[in-house]
Amino acid sequence: MIGAQKSFSGGLNVQLDPSKIGDSEYPRLQNGRTRFDTVQPILKPALQTLGLPAGLVQGCYGAGQFSVVFVAGRAYFRDCSVVGSAWSQVTGFQMSATQPVIYAELVPASSINLNRVPEDTTQPSSGLKRLATITGSPTVILCQDGVNQPWIILPDGTARVTQGFSAWTQANPEYVPIGFQMAYVPQEAVLYMVLKPTAGQPTTNNKIARSVTGQPLNFAVALDSSGNALSEQATIDLSFSVSYDSITCLKATNSNEGSLFVGTLRSSFLVQPNKDPLTFLFGEPSIFQTIPLFTTGPLNQFSVTELSGDMALVDFSGIRSFNAVLQAKREGQNTPFSARVSRLFEGVSQIAPCCVNFDDYALFAVNTIYGQVLIVFDTVTGAYTAIDAWSIDGYIKQFAEVKAGGLRYLFFYTSNNKVYQAYAGAAVETVRAYIGEWMNDDARVSQKPISALTNFVNVLESGTVYATLFVDSVAGATKPQPLSQTTVSQTPPIPFPLGYSSSDLSKNITFNFPEAKSGDKVGIYLTWDFNATLLEVQLISNDLQSNVSLEQQIRDTGQVGTSPVSLVSFSPASGVVSTVVTVRGNGLTRVTGITVGGVAVNSFTLLNAKQLTFVVPASAQTGRIKLLFNNGFVESVTDFTVT
Numbered sequence: 001m002i003g004a005q006k007s008f009s010g011g012l013n014v015q016l017d018p019s020k021i022g023d024s025e026y027p028r029l030q031n032g033r034t035r036f037d038t039v040q041p042i043l044k045p046a047l048q049t050l051g052l053p054a055g056l057v058q059g060c061y062g063a064g065q066f067s068v069v070f071v072a073g074r075a076y077f078r079d080c081s082v083v084g085s086a087w088s089q090v091t092g093f094q095m096s097a098t099q100p101v102i103y104a105e106l107v108p109a110s111s112i113n114l115n116r117v118p119e120d121t122t123q124p125s126s127g128l129k130r131l132a133t134i135t136g137s138p139t140v141i142l143c144q145d146g147v148n149q150p151w152i153i154l155p156d157g158t159a160r161v162t163q164g165f166s167a168w169t170q171a172n173p174e175y176v177p178i179g180f181q182m183a184y185v186p187q188e189a190v191l192y193m194v195l196k197p198t199a200g201q202p203t204t205n206n207k208i209a210r211s212v213t214g215q216p217l218n219f220a221v222a223l224d225s226s227g228n229a230l231s232e233q234a235t236i237d238l239s240f241s242v243s244y245d246s247i248t249c250l251k252a253t254n255s256n257e258g259s260l261f262v263g264t265l266r267s268s269f270l271v272q273p274n275k276d277p278l279t280f281l282f283g284e285p286s287i288f289q290t291i292p293l294f295t296t297g298p299l300n301q302f303s304v305t306e307l308s309g310d311m312a313l314v315d316f317s318g319i320r321s322f323n324a325v326l327q328a329k330r331e332g333q334n335t336p337f338s339a340r341v342s343r344l345f346e347g348v349s350q351i352a353p354c355c356v357n358f359d360d361y362a363l364f365a366v367n368t369i370y371g372q373v374l375i376v377f378d379t380v381t382g383a384y385t386a387i388d389a390w391s392i393d394g395y396i397k398q399f400a401e402v403k404a405g406g407l408r409y410l411f412f413y414t415s416n417n418k419v420y421q422a423y424a425g426a427a428v429e430t431v432r433a434y435i436g437e438w439m440n441d442d443a444r445v446s447q448k449p450i451s452a453l454t455n456f457v458n459v460l461e462s463g464t465v466y467a468t469l470f471v472d473s474v475a476g477a478t479k480p481q482p483l484s485q486t487t488v489s490q491t492p493p494i495p496f497p498l499g500y501s502s503s504d505l506s507k508n509i510t511f512n513f514p515e516a517k518s519g520d521k522v523g524i525y526l527t528w529d530f531n532a533t534l535l536e537v538q539l540i541s542n543d544l545q546s547n548v549s550l551e552q553q554i555r556d557t558g559q560v561g562t563s564p565v566s567l568v569s570f571s572p573a574s575g576v577v578s579t580v581v582t583v584r585g586n587g588l589t590r591v592t593g594i595t596v597g598g599v600a601v602n603s604f605t606l607l608n609a610k611q612l613t614f615v616v617p618a619s620a621q622t623g624r625i626k627l628l629f630n631n632g633f634v635e636s637v638t639d640f641t642v643t
Helices: 233-238 323-330 338-347 550-557
Strands: 002-005 027-031 057-062 064-069 074-079 105-106 114-118 126-133 142-143 152-153 159-160 180-183 190-195 209-210 215-217 247-252 260-264 268-273 288-294 304-307 309-314 319-323 355-360 361-368 371-378 383-388 396-404 407-414 419-421 433-440 444-455 464-470 474-483 507-514 520-530 534-546 567-572 581-586 591-598 604-608 610-614 623-627 632-642
Touching: 002 433, 057 105, 057 407, 064 396, 064 407, 074 180, 105 180, 105 610, 126 581, 142 215, 180 260, 190 215, 190 247, 288 319, 309 355, 309 361, 319 383, 338 361, 338 383, 355 396, 355 407, 361 383, 361 396, 396 534, 433 534, 444 464, 444 520, 464 507, 474 507, 474 632, 520 534
Parallel strands: 027 383, 057 396, 180 247
Antiparallel strands: 002 534, 027 433, 057 064, 064 074, 105 142, 114 126, 142 152, 152 159, 180 190, 190 209, 209 215, 247 260, 260 268, 268 288, 304 309, 309 319, 355 361, 361 371, 371 383, 396 407, 407 419, 433 520, 444 507, 444 534, 464 474, 464 520, 567 581, 581 610, 591 623, 604 610, 623 632
16 A cells, blocks of 8 residues: 655644545644645744843834834834844833733824814713814834833834823823723724723723724823813723623724724623714713624733634634624624644643734644644645744743834744744754554555655755654654755746756655554654755555464564664753753663754763663753664653753
8 A cells, every 4th residue: 555645735634533634634743834735844933132131021012113022121122124133222111020911002193183172061071072283192102011101112212101191181182091901993093901990999900991083192081061181080980891801802803893802711702882973972982882702712912813804812722713894793603713723722721822923824822732832824725734843942922023124024922031033043943744644445454564755855955854654653663864955045036937956856765664563554754854845755555464364464564563762751851951861761772872952962871771861961952852773763752941
C-alpha cells in the first residue's frame, strides 16, 4: 500500500482519528503554514529590548505607524517606519506602575467643535443646541488604568492628564471619567467606556458611559437650565448597563448601524443606540437596544477579533464566532466554529487568552492539552492551519498590529514581561508535522512499513530532516536525512515565469525503516528547523494478510520493536546554566549525545540504562531535550526552560 499526502489544502483536523480525516487534511502541524498547499516554516519572533526597560508590562498597542508599550506605568513607542528604530519613552506619561493592565484606545480628532446648551431652559434634558465654537481635541491615544485620571498621548510624543468632571466648563468641555475598557465606534463618532464603580455603588464594572457625538474627549454630562454641569453622580446616572456581571470586553463591530459588542464572562450582547430624538437626554441617546447573542462571553478585552466579516472570541470552552450584521437583524446564529480543533480544549481551562487577525490569519493564543499554544486559522482558505509553539519566554497575553510604509508588523508581550515582534527573527521555528495515518481498506490486512518518500522545494538553507515512523499510533525509530540548499532567496521583481536560476528546485529524500514492526495503522512524523518547504509525502508499506501466522509475519517483516531509546521524563523542568538535569528513560546506554534547544551538551554521566545526568551548557536555549543515538534521536514532549 502507498499512503500519500499530496495536498494540504483541507487544513488541520484534530476532531477525527488521523486515519479518518480527508485526503487533503492533516492531524497535526506546528509552526508551519499551508495556504499555498505546501508546508512552509515560519520565522521565529524577535525579542524587543532596544530602549525598553525591564519591569511589569501592562499593555501593547498599535497606533498608526507606531507601536506603544506600557511598562511599570510609563509609555514607550517605536516608529516602525524607521528600520531598526529603538523604543523611546513618552515624555511626562505616568500611570499606575502596579495595575495589571493599562487600556488604550486610538481616538480621532473631534469633528463637532461646538458647545451644547439647552434648547428649552425649563426642560434642559429634552434637547440641546450647539452655539459657540470650542477648541477641538486632536487625534490621541487615550489611556486608562482604572485607578487614576486618564492620560492622553499626543501626536508629538508628549502626554498629559485629561480633565476630570470638576474642571468641565462650557468653554472647555473636556471630561473623561476614570474607567477600564474602551471602544470607539466610527459610525457614530462616539467613544464608549466601562466606568470605574463609584463609592456606594456595586463593585461590578458593568456601567457604560458614552462621549458626546463628535467629541470623544467630552463625555456626556447632565446640564442645568443654564447649560452648566450638574453633579458628577447625575452625569454617571446617564450611563447604562446590559447585565449585572462585570464587563470583560467592549468592541466596535463592523455593522453599518454602529453596533457595540459587550461581553461578560456569562453573556454576550450587541448594543445599538435608539436614535429617536424624542428619547434623547441632554442631546444624546439614552435608550439602547440590547440584543443577546449567547450565554457565554470573552474572557478579557483582548480575546475578541475580526474574522472575515465575522467576529471571533475565546470563552471558557473554546473559540466561537458570530456575524454582527446578521445578529443585529436577528437573521444569524452564533457558531462554535472550533469543531475541528475542539479536542484541544478538553479538560483544560483558559488562563489569559488573546487573539488577533494578522496577514489574513487569525491567531488564538490559548491554553490546550498541549499547553499554551497558538491556534492558527487561515481566513483565506477558511481552515485551521497549525498549532504553533513559538520560541518565547512565557505565554502570550496581548497582540498589537502596526501598519507602516505599506508593511504590517505584529508585536506581543508575554506573561514573563517580554516584548517580541512576531515573524522577525533571523531563523525559522522548528516545523513539526504529523502528516497522517493510513489503513488498508480491508480490515483483515495489516501493514509492514518499508519507507517514506518526501519531496521538498524552495530549499533556502541546508539542514537535517527527521522522520519518525508511527505504527498503531506508537512512535518507532527516528531517522535523520540531510537536505542541501537548492535555491537562493530572491527579492522582487524576479524574472518571469519562475525567477530562479537553479534547475534543481526540488529535492527528494527517502527514509528507510527495515526494522519497523507491523500494524493496522501507519503514519509519519517529520521535523525540520531550516528554511525548506514540504511539497508532498508518500509512505510505502507491504500488506500482511491476517491468515498468515504470527511467526511467519515476524520472519517476513524482520520486526525488531520500536526505538531502542526512550525519554520518559526529566527534572527539573527549568533552571539556569550549570543546572544538573536528570533524565529517565530506557535504553540510555545507547545515547551518544544530548542537545538542549539545539545546543549540544558538553558531556553527560550515565548512571544506569534508565537514568543519566547532564549539566546545562553556557549557551543553552529554551527548547526540547534530544537524546542522540546511532541513526536517530528521541526528544522530550515539553521544553526545558533556561531561566
